[in-house]
Amino acid sequence: MPEGHTLFALARDLHAAFAGTRPTVTSPQGRFVEGAAQVSGHELLAASSRGKHLFLEFAGDRFVHVHLGLIGTFTVDEGAWTAEAPVVGAVRMRMVTEAHVADLRGPTLCAVETPEEVEAVLERLGPDPLRADADPDRAWRRLQRSSRPVAELLMDQAVLAGVGNVYRSEVLWRHRLSPFTEGRLVRPASWRLVWDDLVRLMPLGVATGRIVTVEEQVLEVEAALGRGEVPRLEVRTSSVYKRAGEPCERCGSRIRTQVVAGRNLFWCGRCQRRR
Template structure:
């Protein structure tokens, strides 16, 4: 499932190529109420966590959650006939976009969006994020911090990669209880997460390795993985830790793969 930086990249792209235009919006698949926004002007595109919002006005906001299989395909003219199950097609003055396979594609009102936001934690990529709210939710729980960081009600936008890498960068045992996280630790973790995710928006991939541990410095081979990016522990089970050489550990926690270094992450 795409992590939050991907949705923010899409929101920025759609803001740039569609905002201020009256758009032709259809649903070739017939499973989306496109007539509610067809012909209307897109006011803005924004993201909150893993959710994309196309705002056409207070009574018409298209909410998209890509889920595991959803994908946007961006195109330039000419517009061609739909291929496959296209849930939503957007045609603007110079660009057109097809959406396939999302977990959600629906039209909401302001009240509906407010209800959606109420279910989500602060998004590190949004200027209105309040990290203290996330910390309060973490500290109310005795669940492992590794579980809480994946809970979109705690922090919106974190996925498996950012979760594993943030814990490594701060030397944290993934099983550390949320109630044991203090303000000093959170004050270090939050801005680091913000910086990592902002870099992800810019680069279009997740890089979490500090300069001292990059391939060109250490002489190791660059990472080869379909996810791209240089990381410390994610999907590196059994491989030596880039810092201490200990084999990276792997377990399944709350039905998701967890990676960590048993030596570096004792804190």
Template sequence: MPEGHILHRLARLHQRRFAGAPVRVSSPQGRFEAGAAAVDGRSLTRAEAWGKHLFHHYSGGAIVRVHLGIYGQFSEFDVRDGAVPEPVGQVRMRMVGAEYGSDLRGPAACEVIDEAQHADVIARLGPDPLRTDADPASAFKRIAKSRKAIAALLMDQSVLAGVGNVYRSEVLFRHRIDPYRPGTDVGEGEFAAIWADLVALMKVGLRRGNIVVVRPEDDHGAPAYAPGKPRTYVYRRAGEPCRVCGTAVRTAELEGRNLFWCPSCQTG
């Protein structure tokens, strides 16, 4: 599932490509036909991301909410020559502007909502490390009251928005924190350091388009867990030697998601 920096990159791209002008919106697949008709021909006033949600705000107050889920993705095409390509595959939503178009396939959610519903979605989400209006104190308040494992809390979108399995596993390793430690045992200073690291790491992801989490001094040449994937400390490296101490990385399922950690380094 895409992590938050991907949604912020999409929001920035769509802001550049479509904002300030009418957009032709359709649903070649048919599953978003009524929603597409509600915004077709309206001007896109802004695109924004909060956590793993992407919002397209249109003139008149209608908002398209997209959650990519596991399989969702946007693809882009150029229409500056006047030619609009035929849709390929199951395109849930097609956007066509003056110079570019974009096709959305396989999202978990694609719907038109109003301002009140938009506010309800935001109210259910925790602070997003990539938003300038984020309040990390609200996340720590929830963490400090919970006996759940910190690894589970970091993935809870109502606690922190936009953090996925890669950033969760990696930031806990970078701060040498046992992923099973209860939230009540995480100090305010420790959380402040985690938050600051997430902000810095996710900004790199936003800027570069890929996840960079391994410090240069720890990058001893062990390959990424798969071609084209990020080099990580523990994520998807179960059974491989820890980049720092050489202990075999462990994995276990926690609340339906695979967790990765080093049992030697992460004892604090």
């Protein structure tokens, strides 16, 4: 499932391509015909994301709410649309202007909602580390009320919006935190380390299109972005994710894996003992 940085970058690209325009919206697949008709020809005011949720705001108090789920994709292409252009896959929603075409395929959710319905969704979500208006204390309060392990809570979108399996495994390893510590036992200083690291790392994912958590590469990407350059990445951009059975680069112990919150968690049993 795409993590929050992917949706943030997608919202950025959709906003740049369509904000201020009146796109023609259709449903070639036929499963969003009624919804498409409600927004087609209306001005698209803004595209934004919160965690793994995408919102397209149209004039007239209409929002298209999209969740890509596990297999969904949303592509944005430049160039004038022609009816002869090839159609690839089952397109749930297509937005077309003279300059851009955007195709949504395979989402878990694609629905037209009211401002009140969108607000209700946002209220259920935790803070998004990519957003300037995010409140880390809101996540901390929810963390402190739970006896579930922190590795599970970091995947709970009601605690943190946008954090997925890769970021949770990597951030816990980076700060030597035991993934099985109950949320209510996590110390405030440890929580701030996790939050501040996500605020640092996730924008790099937006800029590069890849999750970068190996510190040497993090520093290289930050330096390249500071120079206004496009950073080049090596093949390995994680320290523990999908490295089960390999030696921990910090202590040499074997990287372990276990299903937590429905996804394979990766951690080092020797390094990650801090509670």
